[in-house]
Structures are given as C-alpha cells and as structure tokens.
Amino acid sequence: MRIIAIEEHFLDLDIARASRPEAERLSPAFAAAYDAGQGYNYSPAPEVLLDLEEGRVADMDAHGISMQVLSSLSTQQLPADVAVELVRKVNDRAAAAVAARPDRFAAFAALPTTVPEAAADELDRAVGELGFVGSMINGRTGDAFLDAPRFDAVLRRSAELRVPVYLHPGVPPVETSRSNYEGGLDPIVTARLQTSAWGWHVETGIHFLHLVLAGVFDRYPDLQVILGHWGEMVPFFLERIEEALPQQITHLDRPVGAYFRENAHITPSGMFSQAQLQFCVETIGIERIMFSVDYPFLGNDGAEAFLRQANLPPLATEKIAHLNAERLLALPS
Numbered sequence: 001m002r003i004i005a006i007e008e009h010f011l012d013l014d015i016a017r018a019s020r021p022e023a024e025r026l027s028p029a030f031a032a033a034y035d036a037g038q039g040y041n042y043s044p045a046p047e048v049l050l051d052l053e054e055g056r057v058a059d060m061d062a063h064g065i066s067m068q069v070l071s072s073l074s075t076q077q078l079p080a081d082v083a084v085e086l087v088r089k090v091n092d093r094a095a096a097a098v099a100a101r102p103d104r105f106a107a108f109a110a111l112p113t114t115v116p117e118a119a120a121d122e123l124d125r126a127v128g129e130l131g132f133v134g135s136m137i138n139g140r141t142g143d144a145f146l147d148a149p150r151f152d153a154v155l156r157r158s159a160e161l162r163v164p165v166y167l168h169p170g171v172p173p174v175e176t177s178r179s180n181y182e183g184g185l186d187p188i189v190t191a192r193l194q195t196s197a198w199g200w201h202v203e204t205g206i207h208f209l210h211l212v213l214a215g216v217f218d219r220y221p222d223l224q225v226i227l228g229h230w231g232e233m234v235p236f237f238l239e240r241i242e243e244a245l246p247q248q249i250t251h252l253d254r255p256v257g258a259y260f261r262e263n264a265h266i267t268p269s270g271m272f273s274q275a276q277l278q279f280c281v282e283t284i285g286i287e288r289i290m291f292s293v294d295y296p297f298l299g300n301d302g303a304e305a306f307l308r309q310a311n312l313p314p315l316a317t318e319k320i321a322h323l324n325a326e327r328l329l330a331l332p333s
Contacts (some may be wrong), residue, residue, distance in 0.1 A: 139170015169200030
C-alpha cells in the first residue's frame with residue numbers, strides 16, 4: 001500500500017538558534033521537558049531531526065512510508081529582522097532534498113509571518129519556483145491569530161494559489177500559559193501540559209475556529225486548512241460548537257460545521273487510535289482525512305499496521321493512505 005505522510009518535520013539549526021529567545025520566553029522549561037538525553041518521548045535526537053538524506057529514507061523504507069511531505073520547525077518565533085533571509089534558506093534546503101528524491105519527498109513552505117507581506121511573497125516563490133505543495137504555520141505570530149488583518153495577504157495568496165495551509169501547533173502566549181498551565185506545578189509538567197499534552201491542541205483548534213468566526217472562509221471560500229491530531233479536538237465538539245454558535249449569532253454564510261467539513265482536512269499526527277479514526281470518519285467523512293506520523297517526534301513504526309488494521313473498506317483505507325493527499329496536494333500517484 002502506498003503511504004504518504006504529510007506532517008513530517010526537520011530542524012534547521014540557524015532557525016532554532018534565532019528562535020530560541022522567544023521560545024524560552026513562551027516556555028522556559030521547554031528544552032528540559034523535551035530533553036532527548038533524559039529518554040523522554042517526543043524527543044528525537046538532534047541528528048535525526050537534522051537528517052534529510054539516507055537515514056530518513058532508510059527509516060521510511062523500513063516502515064512502509066512511500067513519501068513524506070517535509071516541514072521545517074517553527075518559523076513563527078523568528079525576529080522580523082532575520083526572518084525573511086532564514087526562511088528563504090530553509091525553504092531552499094527543503095527544495096534541495098525534494099529535488100534529490102522527488103519520488104520520496106515533497107514540502108510545505110515555511111513562512112516568515114513576522115513580516116506578513118514577505119511571507120506572502122515567499123509562498124509565491126515556494127509554490128511557483130520550488131514546487132512546494134502548501135505552507136505550514138506553527139501557531140500564533142506573537143499573540144495574533146492568522147485572521148488578524150495584517151496576515152490577509154498570506155491567506156489571500158494561499159487561496160489564489162489553491163494550496164492549503166497546514167495549521168500546526170505552537171506554544172500558547174505567555175498570558176494563556178500563566179492563567180491555564182502554571183500555578184504550583186513542576187516546571188517540566190507545566191511545559192508538557194502547555195504543549196504536547198493539551199495546550200498545543202486546544203490552541204490550534206481555537207486558531208481554526210477563530211478563522212471561521214472572523215469570516216476568513218466567507219472571504220476565501222476555496223481556502224483549505226489542514227489540522228493534525230485528529231482535527232485538534234474540534235471534531236469531538238463540533239456538534240456542541242455549532243449548537244452554541246448558530247448563524248443567528250455568527251452572521252456567517254454557513255453553519256460552523258460546514259466550514260469544518262468543506263474547508264478543513266485532518267490527519268492523525270501519529271495518534272494511531274482506531275476509535276478516533278472511526279469517530280472522525282463518521283463525523284466529517286473519509287474524503288477529508290489524510291495520513292501523517294509527526295516524524296521524528298513519533299517513529300514510523302506502527303504507521304502501516306494502523307492503516308492495515310483499520311475497519312474500513314479497502315478504497316477508504318487507500319484514500320487516507322495516499323489518494324486524498326494526492327488530490328489535495330497535487331502529488332504524483
């Protein structure tokens with residue numbers, strides 16, 4: 001079975017160094033909470049994160065992964081004075097990896113959203129010149145969601161180019177973390193609670209709902225967004241959300257649930273739960289589900305087995321494994 005995994009990350013050291021002050025401000029204990037030397041999960045060794053060559057391909061081969069759609073780790077925390085140059089370099093690095101192995105790799109563009117007009121121009125370059133299949137945006141830029149007016153050029157360009165935005169988790173703002181996640185907990189527990197255990201996912205779900213409720217998809221009805229981790233909690237509360245926010249209150253063109261079913265796609269991000277898969281199939285439909293591992297924060301082992309064990313008709317499994325990604329991202333079959 002052909003398997004395309006679409007949330008597969010790599011690290012760029014220059015971006016990591018430039019982002020570090022802002023990352024430490026948002027989550028002072030983040031580095032300690034994901035210290036690979038302590039044997040913590042979700043904490044790959046640096047050399048694995050850096051690798052875009054044979055080691056990565058060998059791991060894909062060993063676990064039945066046909067293609068990865070590569071994405072750089074967060075560029076939303078970069079200072080504006082260096083963001084444009086560093087993002088251009090990291091996109092060029094991803095493009096070189098794709099050019100070397102076009103049968104195994106595609107890529108989402110990193111964007112320097114601290115400089116929004118430049119971010120729209122970089123998306124143009126990445127899609128038009130480098131052949132990228134969309135963009136990945138990691139959480140808020142500062143305290144702002146993507147529906148803030150200054151980011152409209154990025155959303156408009158994505159819609160015009162007909163490429164999706166993968167809305168990926170980012171660390172919550174300091175004010176949110178202080179009120180929701182701190183308060184007497186061990187710092188490492190706090191860092192994990194505000195990120196991989198809960199905060200990342202709540203934040204990303206709210207981010208998508210913010211786009212909906214701000215009317216982004218009324219302005220750009222063809223704009224498509226991808227959400228990992230089974231839709232970042234939204235599918236599991238979709239009925240309640242829609243009931244609490246009827247059109248009488250939102251004044252949107254469509255019910256809230258319609259935007260999720262018509263403008264969003266979801267992936268598991270390595271959360272290989274058959275129960276969540278079945279719920280999402282019933283809630284949003286098979287056409288809106290694609291596959292991802294979240295490599296190397298999660299390993300590729302178990303990926304193929306999850307798909308083969310799914311209680312789905314063969315064609316439905318193939319759609320999740322590769323057909324839906326090929327259609328949305330215009331990938332070769």
